[in-house]
Each structure stands twice: as C-alpha cells, then as structure tokens.
Amino acid sequence: DIVMTQSPDSLAVSLGERATINCKSSQNVLNSSNNKKYLAWYQQKPGQPPKVLIYWASTRESGVPDRFSGSGSGTEFTLTISSLQAEDVAVYYCQQYYTTPVTFGQGTKLEIK
Amino acid sequence: QVQVVQSGAEVKKIGASVKVSCKASGYTFTSYDINWVRQAAGQGLEWMGWMNPSSGYTGYAQKFQGRITMTRDTSISTAYLELSSLTSEDTAIYYCARGEGWFGPWGQGTLVTVSS
Numbered sequence: 624d625i626v627m628t629q630s631p632d633s634l635a636v637s638l639g640e641r642a643t644i645n646c647k648s649s650q651n652v653l654n655s656s657n658n659k660k661y662l663a664w665y666q667q668k669p670g671q672p673p674k675v676l677i678y679w680a681s682t683r684e685s686g687v688p689d690r691f692s693g694s695g696s697g698t699e700f701t702l703t704i705s706s707l708q709a710e711d712v713a714v715y716y717c718q719q720y721y722t723t724p725v726t727f728g729q730g731t732k733l734e735i736k
Numbered sequence: 737q738v739q740v741v742q743s744g745a746e747v748k749k750i751g752a753s754v755k756v757s758c759k760a761s762g763y764t765f766t767s768y769d770i771n772w773v774r775q776a777a778g779q780g781l782e783w784m785g786w787m788n789p790s791s792g793y794t795g796y797a798q799k800f801q802g803r804i805t806m807t808r809d810t811s812i813s814t815a816y817l818e819l820s821s822l823t824s825e826d827t828a829i830y831y832c833a834r835g836e837g838w839f840g841p842w843g844q845g846t847l848v849t850v851s852s
Contacts, residue, residue: 663838665781672831672842673781684840716781720837724797725771725783 629728635736642704646717653697661721738762742843753820758832765813766790
C-alpha cells in the first residue's frame with residue numbers, strides 16, 4: 624500500500640497569512656504515460672463530510688476559492704492557502720488515487736493563531 | 737444538484753451486520769463509481785472499497801475482505817454497503833462518495849455504533 628504522510632500534524636496561522644501543508648507519498652503517484660499526478664486534497668470542517676479542493680495535484684475543483692493551490696512532484700506535494708480566512712479552519716487531507724487501496728494522509732489540523 | 741444522501745444512524749450489537757444506503761441524484765447513477773470511506777471518532781479517513789454501479793463490479797480493501805459487500809439497485813439509483821461480524825472497532829461514521837479517483841460529492845455520513 625502507498626503510505627501518505629502529512630506534515631505538520633497541526634498548524635496555527637494568522638488571518639491573512641500563508642498556510643502550507645505538505646504531503647509525502649511512499650511511492651511515486653505520477654503516471655508517466657499521461658503526466659498526471661494522482662493526488663487530491665480535501666477539507667473537512669467539524670461535523671461535515673470531506674470536500675474535495677484539488678485533484679490531479681494542482682487542479683482546483685469548481686467553486687473552490689483561488690487562494691487554495693496545489694503543487695508537487697511525484698512523491699512530494701503541497702497545499703497552499705495564500706491568505707488564510709476564518710472559514711478555512713478545518714482538517715486537511717491528501718489522498719492518492721494512483722492505485723488501490725486508495726490511501727489518505729493522517730490529516731493536518733489548521734487553526735487561527 | 738449532484739448529491740448522494742445516506743440512510744440514518746444505526747446501533748448494532750457485536751457480531752451483527754449493518755446495511756447502509758446511499759441514494760444518488762442529479763446525475764446518471766451508472767456513470768460514476770461509488771466509494772465507501774469510514775472515519776472513527778477523532779480519527780482519519782479509511783477507504784473501504786468501490787463499486788461500479790453499471791456493472792456491479794466491486795473492489796474491497798483487504799482489511800474488510802470476507803465481511804464487506806457492496807451492492808446497488810439501479811432502478812432507484814441507490815448503492816448499499818453491508819458490513820458483517822461487527823466489533824466495537826467498527827463504530828464510525830460511514831461515508832459514500834462518488835468518484836473514480838478523487839471523491840465528490842460525499843454523503844452526509846451514517847453513524848454506526850456497535851455495542852454489547
């Protein structure tokens with residue numbers, strides 16, 4: 624199984640500042656035949672199901688604010704929130720869908736400093 | 737709008753089975769896979785398996801092999817997850833989610849509580 628490891632486990636950032644969450648996969652999730660990275664990011668607020676923010680490592684889901692962006696290589700990925708808003712307080716998960724079993728990172732809890 | 741809506745909370749005894757439903761609307765049910773993911777209280781996300789509603793073909797995480805069954809009724813655009821031989825460690829929120837790679841939308845979740 625591909626192990627997804629996020630860092631940090633928790634993060635406190637001031638309103639308006641940048642937040643960066645990292646995700647590392649134990650195996651490459653880049654498909655060289657189509658040059659796509661099989662990596663998604665989710666946001667989960669308390670009492671709610673997860674919501675997809677980013678897929679193919681850097682494609683923003685429709686309706687997701689452009690302050691959210693994703694980047695990365697075949698094994699190391701980053702979710703960046705360029706200017707933190709109060710409504711961004713949540714737990715963020717990365718997910719690989721390169722192969723089954725689909726696996727998630729352990730989550731990063733983002734709070735306001 | 738595209739959505740999946742799950743059945744309500746369940747309380748089960750140890751050793752029993754539970755069946756959770758997931759009704760799709762706003763899109764063609766047979767055009768997208770349905771995945772099931774669970775989340776224990778305060779914990780992360782655990783993928784359980786997927787089903788192709790068109791063919792009925794399924795794929796399960798090895799951890800659940802032998803006690804998990806995913807089915808569907810295309811006439812009512814509904815997918816089902818059945819988990820048997822429940823233990824206290826199966827107490828969790830169970831989510832269905834549409835998708836063949838990334839998942840979205842997700843159902844609201846079904847709390848399954850297993851107690852003695």
